[in-house]
Amino acid sequence: MTSAPLWKRILIGLVCLWGLLGSLPNLFYTQVETHNDAVAAISQAGGVGTPEQEAAAGLWPSWLPSSLMSLGLDLRGGAHLLARVELTDVYKARMDSLWPEVRDALRDIRDQVGAVRRAPSPDGVLRVTLTEPAGMSAAIAAVQALSQPVITLTGVGQSTLNITADGNDMVITLSEAEQRATDDRTMQQSLEIIRNRVDEAGTREPTIQRQGEDRILIQVPGIGSASELKGLIGTTAKLTFHPVVRTTTDAGANAGARNLLLPSREQKGLYYIVEETPVVSGDELVDAQPSFDQNNRPAVSFRFDGTGARKFGDYTAANIGAPFAIVLDGEVISAPVIQSHIAGGSGIITGSFTVEDSTELAVLLRAGALPAKMDFLEERTIGPELGADSISAGKTAAVIGLVAVAAYMIASYGMFGTFAVMALAVNLLLIIAILSAIGATLTLPGIAGIVLTMGMAVDANVLIFERVREELRAGLSPGRSLDAGFERAFSAIFDSQITGLLVAVIMFFIGSGTVRGFAVTTSIGIITSMFTAVYVTRLIIELWFGWRRPKTIVV
Structure with a gap:
């Protein structure tokens, strides 16, 4: 039997x-998970940990891999919600x-349009009655000046109204392009708020994703119940606007009386010392939208309600040239x-923004509360006992x-079946190593994919x-029969695995x-089974053949 090159054997x-x-690490799941949590906490604290964290970090050797497969909702227990955004x-x-x-725009041309009310x-429609309909054209032109360009790639050249x-x-509605952009921003904002709320609770590997036009799927392993998750999502983010006293890079700096030391979200290591009492709060923020400044550069426009407008106007008039901090959940954004x-x-708000940056900042500014009501269409609680x-x-x-496949292969092919089982174990x-390395979440369908792959792997x-066997019946020597078997079966193996991989990708x-989840584990299993069946099995047989040098073989 022809031996593979040394470099290939080593590889x-x-x-x-x-x-x-x-x-x-997955054989010591709880131990490694505790180690990973402690290492992350110590790293976040600048490399200084509590004695308990140091002890937890020592539960697993640092020189060994520590990546784990994340357990999905059905394996760990937790809560599942499907929400529709209104x-x-x-x-x-x-x-x-x-x-x-x-109303203010029409007030300037009252002599043409008369009184307005x-x-x-219906919701989403603004209907304004003019007592002088002859001024309708002037009224439309005045209101049209309030319209802005739609800030999306698909809405280029269109206005918002x-x-x-x-x-x-006079009937005013959002344009179709602006409605699409508004829908996308609303869903993006809702996802951002939900993700912030869930992450803040210290949950592990949540699944938060958009489904369709107006639905959001939320799955959070490890949380007590669906009602607890609903309460968590309903928490309002705290958005405030503060005067800036100064900036520092010292995380332990003394902020002083009635001041706060807050980290910057954009620049790691930068901290702002701001006055504790905000100038205005997010409760008074009416809207924030991506826009362009007078130089046609991306920016963010915002608007307060009457009370907030008065307070903000008074403050800006008295503090021209001074910075002010926009604070979201204890971070300066x-x-x-x-x-x-x-x-x-x-x-x-101007700065070195791209269109994506301005859109993201507008989303963060509006992230003080959910932008629209959420109706929970489906809610489910999976207890940890059920997960176990x-x-x-x-x-x-x-x-x-594994036992059934091993028994069949050994009964059918004897020693060579044993070699195949060894390759199947590899x-x-x-599969487990790759799932751990990429941080994939293992679910029950994922386990089904692994079990199915074990059956497919021996094909x-x-x-x-x-x-x-055919080559042996044709009279070839054992070595040449083994070489021919691997070489001539490869095309059939490749074709069958590629078709399975295509289905999994689809x-x-x-x-x-x-x-x-099923598709991911199946795809990985198909790729690894190709490797183990063709290369690992052959290497095992090569080592055995070189050691025993048999005159005859029985397959």
Whole structure:
């Protein structure tokens, strides 16, 4: 039998060793998880930890891999919610906040339009009645000046408002492009708020993702119940605007009486000392949108309600040239300098922004509260006992599957079946190591994918061994039969595995949730089974053949 080059043998051996070491932490899951949490806490504290954290960090050797497969909701227990965001609430809020601006704009041309009043209209529609309909064109032109360009790639060249005449009434709605942009911003904002709330609670590996046009899937392992998760999501973020006293890089600096030391979200290591009493709070912020400044550079415009506008106007008039801090949940997200007196409650934040940066900052500014009502369509609590039962059932299924496959292969192919089983064990280790390395979340369907892969993994060995039998019947020597079996079966193995991999990839891209988990483990299993069946099995047989040098073989 032709021996593989030494470099190839070494490479295959190193991959197998990596699989063993990479999967090892999962045998000591709780111990390694505690170690990882302690290391992360010490790192976040600047390398200084408590005695308890130091002891926890010592539970696992630092020179060994410590990556774990994250356990999904069905294995760890926790809460599952499916929420629908009422996007029409945002349209209504936009029209409500637009009415004072429209009224002020029409006040300047009262001699043409007469008296104006807001007429009853559906949510998301602003209907304004003019007593002088002859001035409708002038009114539309005046209100059109309030419209802004839509800040999206697909909405280039379009305005945010549609303004039409209906008898004595002027009807104002958001344009179709702005509605799409508003929907995207609302969903992005909702995701950001939910993620902030969940992360703040110290939960582990949550799944928070958009589904369809207006739904959000929230799965949080380790939390007590769905009602607890709903209460957590409903918490309002704290957004405030503070005068800046000074900045520092000293995390332990003395802020002084009635001051706060707050970290910068944008620049790690930078801290702001701000006055404890805010100038204005996020409760008084009406809106924040991405826009452009007078030099056509991306910026963020914002607007306060009447009370906030008055307080903010008085402060900016008295503090031109001074910075003020925008604080979200105890972090300074921006600290612009006041350029001029900002009257009317509207202002603009400029800086070295891209369009994406300005959009993100606008989202953060609006992230003080959920932008729209959320209806929970589905809620489910999975207890930790059920999760433990699922893990136990998964282990049992995996062991039964492995034993059944091993028994069949040994009964059918004898010693060569044993070699295939050894390669199958390496395959299982590689799957676990890869899932741990990429931080994949293991779910029950994922376990099903692993069990299915174990059955599929020996298909390649069956093709190889049956081909070796044919070559032996044709009169070839044992060594040449083994070479021919591996070489001539490869094309059939490759074709069969590629078709399975294509199906798994399609499932990953068009599926969601547990379907994608199944697709991930199946895809990894197909790739590793190709490696172990073709290369690991051959290396084992090569080593055995070189050691025993048999005159005849029975496959």
